[in-house]
Amino acid sequence: MTKNLIVITGPTAIGKTSLSIQLAKYFNCEIVSADSRQFYKEMSIGTAAPTAEELSQAKHHCIQHKSVKEIYTVGDFEKEALEILDKLFSKNDYAILIGGSGLYVDAVTKGLDHFPEVDPKIRQQLNDTLETKGIDVLQEQLKELDPIHYSNVDIHNPQRVIRALEICMGTGEPYSSFLTKSKKNRPFKSIKTGITADRQIIYDRINLRVDLMIKAGLIDEVKSLQEYQSLNALNTVGYKEIFKYLNKEWDLDFSISEIKKNTRRFAKRQLTWFRKDTEIEWFDYQSDLESFITYIKKNSL
Structure with a gap:
């Protein structure tokens, strides 16, 4: 059954x-x-x-x-x-x-969706930025690197923003390009x-x-x-x-x-x-x- x-x-x-x-x-x-x-x-x-x-x-x-x-x-x-x-x-x-x-x-x-592995140092760097400068800086960074995902993601959730940014920075490609759906x-x-x-x-x-x-x-x-x-x-x-x-x-x-x-x-x-x-x-x-x-x-x- x-x-x-x-x-x-x-x-x-x-x-x-x-x-x-x-x-x-x-x-x-x-x-x-x-x-x-x-x-x-x-x-x-x-x-x-x-x-x-x-x-x-x-x-x-x-x-x-x-x-x-x-x-x-x-x-x-x-x-x-x-x-x-x-x-x-x-x-x-x-x-x-x-x-x-x-x-x-x-x-x-x-x-x-499948995402490539990226250097964990990138996430640490982004977490440090969040701690010292706040989420606004990360939001602007994501808007610049991946405007498509920026318009869809919950930009007030730091984990989501950081996850998208580490893929963008680690691969040189927009996070949204890996979303096959x-x-x-x-x-x-x-x-x-x-x-x-x-x-x-x-x-x-x-x-x-x-x-x-x-x-x-x-x-x-x-x-x-x-x-x-x-x-x-x-x-x-x-x-x-x-x-x-x-x-x-x-x-x-x-x-x-x-x-x-x-x-x-x-x-x-x-x-x-x-x-x-x-x-x-x-x-x-x-x-x-x-x-x-x-x-x-x-x-x-």
Whole structure:
């Protein structure tokens, strides 16, 4: 029988975790996370990682299995996730892939484009530039070297900008020239679903979640990571703003308001990415479980 990968996407705070657990119970299958922020064991509260209770309800993979001190690329994730899915599909016709990180979802369902190896010193040089001069300099550099990719990439994400620049500088060719967009064959069928809501509802849910994170101890979590704040994994929403507070650059209220603002912007970018994928069937966040089950069964083989 054909193996079916149930994909659950959508913006942050929309209810993906709850739905994935319900579907895992129904199809008696396991969950692979494609949320790039939830890979790290030191980052729990600020990434809204599944709670211990949620993890106990269904078997999860690629959740808090790495350290922020480790280098873990999307290519590493693609390889690991496919190996896990191969094992899962050996005993079940269904598995679930959940996440709001579009690139990581695409890595599993479509495959990554191939990029040549470049001198690691280039990345170090770019990281040094980011640290000393800020992301604006890198953005302008990318705009000059690869205007096509500049217009498509999330230029506020330093990891994405640096990755593109190291390819440009290491090969002498634009990053975009290596993007073939050729979909790789996978030994499973991807049944893609997305959860969405009116923008104001998404924003309200985000604002509430941030407040709950603060109450749950986000400041202490970030404080425990202060010595590692220069690492790429921690240059992310919810952490970089609290570092500003801990470094006495911002007051707490402003830091919290910036987390909310930056998370709302992040959600908007997530939706922009996923809306480009015509294979995704969108459901309102209040849709019942039966609606998802019916769609999945109809599209299973």
